[in-house]
Amino acid sequence: MNSQTYKNNYRQHYDYMMLALAPLIICASFIYSARVLLVCGAAFVTARIVDVAMAVIRKQDIDVDDKSSAVAALTFAMMLPVSVPLYIVVVTVALTVMVGKHAFGGKDAYPFSLAALAMCVAAVNWPNEVFKAVTPLTDVNFWTGAAQSALTGSSQIKLGGLPYISTFDLLLGNHPAAMGSAFVLVIVAIGVFLLATKQITWHIPVSFLATCSVFALIFPRIYGVSRLYSLKYEILCSAIVFYAVFMMNEPATTPKNPRAKLIFGVLTGVLTMLFRYFGSYEIGGCFALLLVNATEGYWDRLFENKADDTEKEDKPVKVTVKPEKTHSKHQPETNGKKLYKKEPVAAKPVKAVKQPKDIDATTTLDIISRAEDEIDQVDFSTQTIDMEQALREFEERYKGGK
Amino acid sequence: MDRQKKIHEELLNWDDTVRRRKITLSNPVFIKGLALAPIAVAATTFKNSFILSLMVIMLLTPTRVITSLITRRMSVPLKTFFYPLVSALVFGAAYYAMYRMMGVTAFSLGVYLPILVVDPLIVKNFEKTRKESFLYSVINGLRNTAGFVLACMLLGCLREFLAFGTVAGIQLMSVSLLPMADKPFGGYLIIGLVSAVWSLCVNLYKEKLIKEDAMYE
Incomplete structure (x- = not known):
């Protein structure tokens, strides 16, 4: 694949991701009021402005087609509650695009998932505002974001409680959660769409979700109920499905080799569950993803080298028979095809270089x-x-x- | 005419110009990256930055002057031993002086004051083989101190403002723009950003001088 095709694929991926985020934004606007559009707009505009400003500072051409920052900003916005103050969105997106993207070389060169980085920055700085979930279909002040807050399902699990949310509501996202990460059915549909359009591959989402599920089954956090019941709440109450579809398939920050992708997914899954079980924040997936992003290149190299080694072992040894020296360009026909070979050129005699005698x-x-x-x-x-x-x-x- | 000559000479001997201007063009913190650990961890507020700066004022120049006088004929391995030794002795005196001036407030930075004893900002000169005159070491020590104090106070005020919305305890904003600014990782992030802006300003200054020089010609 040449570099131009590669770049075009990147661009196409971000176009599709923008398209994929649209249903989520629409659903969230319906469930949580029109303030969702305000938050998403603030994130989007900030990302674009910072991109342009950084291009000017770095004396580079302004790339209007580069949508990576905008996609990351919207993905980040989808993980926030609708009541989040706007300055948090603006400061976080600006800082992330500046430090997480442009400090590492800009488009297609950054090693860490921008959305995950933004979420971690926001969580560390403003945990009270970022983890405050809003009850769906309640009044939210458009400008200030003041709303009735509620405890999320994953917070209840963390505190040792048993969330009482029906499976139907869990699938539809009709429970207190972040703006866009709880619509499991919509997210799965988007995932299928992205798979069908070959914008993502199955390796990372499947290995990640399978690992998280196995972990939740083996080590349930809700006691006194069946393990499957615990698994349901672990996966559907949190943003795990959202991570699997929207955050873990960014071409710039994930491995390219299929086997490396599987390892990447498994590792992120294990770390996500460990962060969720033992960490203080609910967004274990973001921290896990940032950690595993750092190893992305290693897995690719490891499996490429192994593939090379296997090829070398499997390949039969080529026996090259030197053709007899001939002065004719036309070789005898084999299977009716004429072979053309370069006339072997006699080696030129090398001139002996005369060394100066007087310099020892x-x-x-x-x-x-x-x-x-x-x-x-x-x-x-x-x-x-x-x-x-x-x-x-x-x-x-x-x-x-x- | 004088300005033209001055600019031309500055550009001609750019390395010397940079070496001379330790406050701006070769700031020990923003350009050379010295004393980053104490600043990132301890310089979180105006008060902490002031304590750190005061210690560097009392430590840097005296250490440099004394070591330049007594280690003139020493080899580098011996200097490696003597520089921290002198620095530690000066630190002891400075620490006592600070305790007399400020009481227990002087201890509020914990290990980040004693760690200055072996910081490259104070002891980096042991690598130099060139002998320093008394006057040269005093002037260079003062320049380095001024550069550090400027950077430390600037970062302290900036971090206090971002983390708490105050500067020197005076409330300027009701919200905190970046609460992580008072954490060590936030400190490194802000140092990085300010250093980038600082380097940009240095480059712009040089470009301006080149343009001016070309205009005169």
Whole structure:
């Protein structure tokens, strides 16, 4: 794949991701009021402005087609509650695009998922505002975001309680949660769409979800009920499905090799569950993803090398039979096809280089040491040296080992 | 005419110009990246930055002057031993002086004051083989100190403002723009951003000088 096709694929991926985010934004606007549009708009505009500003500062062309920051900003906005103050969105997106993207080389070069980074920055800075969930279909002040807050399902699990939400509501996202990460059915449909359009592959989402499920089954956090019941709440109350579809398939930050992708998904899954079980924040997936992003290149290299080794072992040894020397370009026909081969060219006789007799090793060393002494005497900071003149003088003085 | 000559000479001897201007063009913190650990961890507020700066004022120049006088004929390995030793002795005196001035407030930074004893900001000169005159070491020590104090106070005020909305305890904003600014990782992030802006300003200044020089010609 040449670099141009590769870049085009990147661009296409972000176009599709923008399209995929649209249903989520519409659903969230319906469930949580029109303030969702305000938050998403603030995130989107900030990302674009910072991108342009950084391009100007870095003296680069402004790339209007680069939508990676905008996609990351909207994905980040979908993980926030609708009541989030706007300045949090603006500051976080600006900081993430500046430090997480442009400090690492800009588009297609950043190693860490921007949305995950933004979420971590927001969570560390404003945990009270970021983890405050709003009850669906309640009044939310458009400008201030003041709304009736409620405990999320995953918070209840963390506190040792049993969330009482019907499976239907869990699938439809009709429970207190972040703006866009709880609509499981919609997210799964979007995932299928992205798979069908070949914008993502199955490796990472499937391995990630399978690992999280197995972990939740083996180590249930809700006691006194069946393990499957615990698994249902672990997966559907949190944003795990959202991570699997929207955050873990960014081409710039995930491995390219299929086997590396599987390892990537499994590792992220294990770390996500560990963060959720033992960490203080609910967004374990973001922290886990950032950690595993750092190993992305390693997995690709590991499996590429292994593939190379296997190829070498499997390949039968080629026996090359040297053709007899001939002066004709036309080789005898094999299977009716004419073979054309370059006429073997006789090696040119190498001219013997005449070594100067008068310069032996001792003289050369002497010349070098004298030259070094002279260079030491020159004050470079105060004199301007005419290099041509200096070379001429040097040649005149030391020519022939004098 | 004088300005033209001055600009031309500055550009001609740009390395010397940079070396001389330790407050701006070769700031020990923003350009050279010295003393990052104490600043990132301890310089979270105006008060903490002031304590850190005061310690560096009392520590840097005296250490440099004393070591330049007594280690003139020493080899580098011996200097490596003597520099921290002198620095530690000066630190002891400075710490006592600070305790007399400020009481227990002087201890509020914990290990981040004693750690200055072995910070490259104070002891980096042991690598230099060139002998320093008394006057040169005093002037350079003061320049380095001024550069550090400027950076430390600037970062302290900025971090206090971002984290708490105050500067030197005076409330300027009701919301905190970036609460993580008072954490060590936030400190590194802000140092990085300010350093980037600082380097940009240095480059712009050089470009401006080149343009001016070309205009005169």
